């Protein structure tokens with residue numbers, strides 16, 4: 001038996017522990033703990049990278065099919081709380097948050113005894129709405145963002161424009177109809193719903209991939225990084241709206 005195995009003991013809660021393990025867990029906790037969002041003296045969140053007030057919005061949505069609450073801080077540090085009945089979607093929301101450096105809280109219940117369709121759609125609608133509210137008049141942002149993200153053999157390219165005009169072109173070839181219990185048809189529907197309420201022009205192209213989980217996760221990672229770039233402030237823009245028309249909102 002290895003020395004490390006000999007050290008292992010079960011504590012009262014059934015968890016394996018040892019002095020060596022305890023040190024390791026502490027180290028992991030110290031490195032994995034996300035940076036806390038900064039706050040002004042009045043308690044309002046502040047951007048950790050600009051020092052300006054953080055762009056935060058909450059959208060609540062309640063129908064006979066679902067109840068959803070989404071809060072997003074565009075100037076966050078990648079803290080995600082995803083509590084929805086759709087496990088695979090929670091995993092993808094975590095990708096948006098951690099790679100977009102958005103603080104994201106999504107709480108949802110829905111009629112998943114039918115299927116996940118209504119719940120996934122309404123979460124995406126609320127997320128898009130919260131994104132649009134948090135962006136406000138979209139002054140000073142890059143507006144455009146693009147990223148190509150690999151995940152092993154999968155590679156997806158995402159290009160987006162926070163134009164105020166919803167459009168989705170989604171070219172994904174996902175071989176499996178389901179990832180776990182998640183219907184892969186809902187990936188395109190998620191992005192369509194997000195585009196509609198956020199006012200985003202969104203192009204998604206799969207460049208490579210065989211494994212369905214990899215293809216979808218690479219897509220969400222690329223989406224997150226593209227969105228992060230588009231939302232961030234362009235210093236040379238100096239607070240002006242990045243449009244020759246002077247407007248980036250849907251009104």
Ligand SMILES: [Mn+2]
Nearest residue numbers: 091213214217
């Ligand atoms: Mn994964």
